[in-house]
Amino acid sequence: MIEGQPLPHYQPLIDTATGRIAGYEAFARLRRDNGEVVSAGPLFNSTDVEQHELLQLDRTVRRLALEHFQATPAGFLSLNISPKWLAQVSLEAPLPSLSLLEEVGLPAEQVVFEIAGLEGDPDRLKEVVARYHEAGIRVAVDDFGTGYSMLDQVIALEPDFLKLDIQLLHSATGGSRNSSDFVKSLALVAEKSGCWIIAEGVETEEHLHFALDCGARYVQGYLFGAAQESFVPEDTFQPLFSHLRDQYVQSKLAERGRLRELRLSLSGLFRELREWLDRGGKPEQLRAPAQYPWLLRFFLCDAYGTQISPNYEWTGEWWQQDPRYLDHNWSWRPYFYRILAASGEDRVILSNRYRDASSNRQCMTSGLFIDDGRHLLLVDIDVGRLRP
Known part of the structure; x- marks a missing residue:
């Protein structure tokens, strides 16, 4: 049994072109009777909770997030959708997420469905994604580069965004040259396939610099704030991002200077x-x-x-x-x-x-x-x- 009141929290995604908040990713939280708010994420990997309870929790949080986001004048809301749920829906009937979106009345262009993992029937998943696209919804593939994120399946889905796996990002900036080269290769694949890169787990300046090296269009992580219950003004993190971006540019100019010295030598x-x-x-x-x-x-x-x-x-x-x-x-x-x-x-x-x-x-x-x-x-x- 799930204990606590379901509610969404929102983590901002920063547009690297402007430094402004471009959208939010919604996360499931539970508010205990004592007022404590905890992540509901671990429940989705637990074998002690019935699947129908998890599905109800997921849909409740999703509805609340969509309703809350209606008051936001611009930007997009990214919602996680598990392939487990997609495997259970009937393709002959309207998809539940599309029906929910129609009920709430939020424009499709303000919504991104984020698919965490690509396990299951790839043909079925491709058809579901195609129906999302037909409805005007953009699609992101989470944890790109690890687990079930098979490259051929990703290309077949034609997603709008690819989210670099957080562990790969941290490994790449932790001194592992192999990981760094691998992640940059994944980013190049994304660029060639017409996808935008979202770098999650950006917690340090080094993480941000590497995300910019990879051509990330959006970044999210504790460097710009944890998930919160409310939205903030879109320019909240712009001064911080501008400062960090300028430092990044300075580091690239210094690197260019070192290459110039190397060429002279x-x-x-x-x-x-x-x-x-x-x-x-x-x-x-x-x-x-x-x-x-x-x-x-x-x-x-x-x-x-x-x-x-x-x-x-x-x-x-x-x-x-x-x-x-x-x-x-x-x-x-x-x-x-x-x-x-x-x-x-x-x-x-x-x-x-x-x-x-x-x-x-x-x-x-x-x-x-x-x-x-x-x-x-x-x-x-x-x-x-x-x-x-």
């Missing part, structure tokens, strides 16, 4: 290596790379990307030659065509970060065509040794 390194090659390219004539502590290795390819020299790697005392990659062709690397496009411009091109297979380090590669485009000089950079 690379220009000097390429100049030294070209002079060394002009003198015959003898290993014993190579200088210690004291000015370039980030240098992992360099090597020479022909114009088509096939390696024609060994790898030259500095051990800390001498240059070591590694011939294992002779005749390997690197034209499949994404950076190759960026360098090719800059051929003849004498510009230093930098790749995106990637994990180097032989050293297991985070690397970038820079390249320059030399000898009138007959050869390609490539330098691998140890990102971990760059100036922070």
Whole structure:
């Protein structure tokens, strides 16, 4: 038996373009007899509560939230809908959520249905989502990147929003480069599929910066307030967001400055290596790379990307030659065509970060065509040794 009076609480979603509140997500709460308000979330994962009680609680909170939101002049309300309930409704009859929305009288464009998990019959779920879209309601997929959020199912549903999983977001900002790259890849998938990203669980400035890196259109989390029983003016968090956004921009400008310094250093390194090659390219004539502590290795390819020299790697005392990659062709690397496009411009091109297979380090590669485009000089950079 569920104890307490059901009621909704609302957490704001901040529009990263304006810093204003763009909408709210509604959460189920229970008010105990002593006045204490507790989350009803754990009940939905409990085996001790009957499903019909949970369904009644869910619909009661949903109705209250819609009725409360009618007084809000703008923005949208995001309501969680469990695939468990969707699996039980009849597709021959009007969908309960659509009927409820019609009863309350809130415009469909002010509502987002947030589907938490994609378990169940994917064809049935796709049909339900299509009916939501026909009614003018936007759809979000929660916990994208984990659990049941299969990529192929997500693409098939054609949602309007994808919510990055909170645990992935926290892992990505907790020092895990793999998690960071994975989340950014998910965000890129969302962008390519025409979805807007919502980053939830934004609790720190670092979380916000990473969400902005991912191109998040909306952010929500304790950094901008916990869920509350009432709505607040839309510009409540605008000063705070503007300050944090300006800090983010400053950090990006500083990062750009560091990349500019790196390119200048690379220009000097390429100049030294070209002079060394002009003198015959003898290993014993190579200088210690004291000015370039980030240098992992360099090597020479022909114009088509096939390696024609060994790898030259500095051990800390001498240059070591590694011939294992002779005749390997690197034209499949994404950076190759960026360098090719800059051929003849004498510009230093930098790749995106990637994990180097032989050293297991985070690397970038820079390249320059030399000898009138007959050869390609490539330098691998140890990102971990760059100036922070």
